[in-house]
Amino acid sequence: MADVRLLLPEPEAGWAAWLGEVFRRLSDAFGPRHWWPSALAPAPAKAGPLEMIAGAILVQNVAWTNAEKAVRALAEAGLLDVAALHAAPVEKIEVLIRPAAYFRQKARRLKELAAHVTARHGGELAAMLRQPLADLRAELLALKGIGPETADCILCYAAGLPVMAMDAYTRRIFSRVGLFDPGVRYGEMQAFFHAHLPEDPDLRGEFHALIDALGNRLCRKREPRCAECPLRDLCGRVGVDADAGS
DNA sequence: GTCCGGGTGA
DNA sequence: TCACCCGGAC
Structure with a gap:
């Protein structure tokens, strides 16, 4: 698999620290997401x-x-x-x-x-x-x-394996931030996250869920709510839409 | 009432 | 590239 072409320069502290900061901000804003198990029945009923x-x-x-x-x-x-x-x-x-x-x-x-x-x-x-x-x-x-x-x-x-799923939100958010080219492939994005995140199923699953929350609520396709975004000061594209012409 | 968002397969 | 489809936003 070819290495992904990154548009942002690597921070001095490294990508792992940068992703850790992104995770912490999203977690403070939206977490914990408690996706699965427990989508249906109230705890302690266990979802199969x-x-x-x-x-x-x-x-x-x-x-x-x-x-x-x-x-x-x-x-x-x-x-x-x-x-x-x-x-x-x-x-x-x-x-x-x-x-x-x-x-x-x-x-x-x-x-x-x-x-x-x-x-x-x-x-x-x-x-x-x-x-x-x-x-x-x-x-x-x-x-x-x-x-x-x-x-x-x-x-x-x-299956509880340390895999982080990618999706349209991941692509949109991190290309707006300036990390990836918008045409980045699924496997390229995933390889980047996997290379710089701990091999922890809970962390990787929660990260995906937090990205979903951000993409869904704030970093929307049209009219993103940049003013409310916890990643605002890390983002290369803040307010490109909202502030256009001002 | 119209439009938008969004994985997968052919 | 397009078909598959709904609920929610406007």
């Missing part, structure tokens, strides 16, 4: 890995509020279970997950996932998730409906 994985597929291209409705509907129908999901008619799943958009595609993808786990792992999701990182990632990517971001979310939040 299928809830997390289904959520990761259902949240593609939609706000979490949409995905959450779909996950809750699946839970209430007793379908957050590999065998039940495998046995359920696709039409039934379509109706339940409608709020998550792309419901026809996603219903088929959920069933394909259940079929795969049934065929290859005896229906035991835990067995699939116990594999070494590279093997599990390749297996996930071979499934329809699981691309790099979804695979990495599953690796981190369901």
Whole structure:
């Protein structure tokens, strides 16, 4: 994998310290995000890995509020279970997950996932998730409906592996900051974060969740709210939109 | 009522 | 490059 081309000069204290500062600021502003487990039931009820994985597929291209409705509907129908999901008619799943958009595609993808786990792992999701990182990632990517971001979310939040998922927010935020070229590839961004962050699944998972919060609430595609941004003084692009012409 | 945002696969 | 789709923002 080619090294990413960085636009910002490396700070004197190094990239690890710079990322640590970014994390601390986001954490102070938005944390803790407590993404998974516990998306559904109140603690101490434990969310199963299928809830997390289904959520990761259902949240593609939609706000979490949409995905959450779909996950809750699946839970209430007793379908957050590999065998039940495998046995359920696709039409039934379509109706339940409608709020998550792309419901026809996603219903088929959920069933394909259940079929795969049934065929290859005896229906035991835990067995699939116990594999070494590279093997599990390749297996996930071979499934329809699981691309790099979804695979990495599953690796981190369901399998507990030290992987930081990238997404459109990561690309937007860090290209606005001036770190990456906007055309930076997924793997290039990820390699940069992985090279300079501790190999800690909790930290990497929380970082991704914090970036999601910033991208969602403040560093929006249009009309970013730079005045409220905790990274304001680290950013090369503060107020480019808001202050244009002033 | 219209538009916007957003991963994946073909 | 485009199809797949919804809820929320305006």
